[in-house]
């Protein structure tokens with residue numbers, strides 16, 4: 237059972253039908269018409285409000301409206317009469333977690349629908365909910381308590397993210413020590429980590445980058461995100477033996493990526509890095525690689541890629557091992573940017589003004 241926090245307009249036909257059925261079951265539970273499910277975590281927020289059945293009827297009514305708009309005939313007489321006159325608060329972290337979860341489902345289930353909503357950057361909640369600050373809710377299926385991400389703030393002060401964040405993640409610059417740390421392997425694929433992946437994707441898009449590693453937001457973890465949809469350079473790819481369209485594949489969140497160079501020519505290409513604003517330099521890397529990684533649910537995948545895709549993944553995988561693109565430059569290229577690199581390191585050491 238999942239009673240989505242997301243607006244039902246994002247659901248594919250199968251998802252909308254499932255939601256209707258499951259919300260009707262939830263209604264039967266709340267009205268005492270069926271045994272069991274009473275302690276289902278998805279019912280927690282309804283049971284926590286003063287009029288659970290009215291809240292669920294309002295929830296169902298909005299699902300019905302969406303279905304009617306699409307031409308489906310859901311039986312409105314099944315919805316209880318009472319309505320909740322107010323909206324229930326729900327956290328943005330919960331919404332983002334569900335968004336990442338839905339995207340993963342659609343990737344496997346309905347490519348056409350996924351593509352149709354690929355342009356959505358800020359998903360809206362179901363009309364019953366109004367968004368508040370906060371992270372993934374404790375009742376989300378994960379048994380563990382929600383992760384509170386401790387990040388370095390802009391001025392080096394610790395800030396909270398994930399649980400009660402209000403600002404987008406900030407990207408650390410060279411020569412912040414965390415950039416030299418090897419990332420810890422991810423073993424617990426919980427809701428908090430999924431939300432971190434979604435927030436990193438958001439930070440990457442805000443910074444107009446094509447890749448971002450966990451170290452760059454102050455976390456030494458084997459986690460990076462990639463999005464090549466806006467990139468001009470050519471790429472080739474094959475995921476688990478198939479070649480899904482780029483819009484379907486991106487943004488790609490990779491946990492524990494292990495890169496193996498495939499027999500191919502080395503190519504030279506000018507790279508930049510979000511932790512080195514304004515600094516660029518040519519770097520030689522293998523053109524074709526294989527990447528074994530896990531997705532947000534811990535499911536292993538094998539990606540074979542070439543061109544910019546391969547370059548970007550190699551750059552991010554380097555970050556996860558504390559290796560920076562300046563380490564990969566030849567002597568002459570590195571010398572050419574040395575002044576800029578030193579100036580950046582000095583700026584990073586100084587506490588921010590104000």
Ligand SMILES: [Zn+2]
Nearest residue numbers: 508509510511
């Ligand atoms: Zn970088």
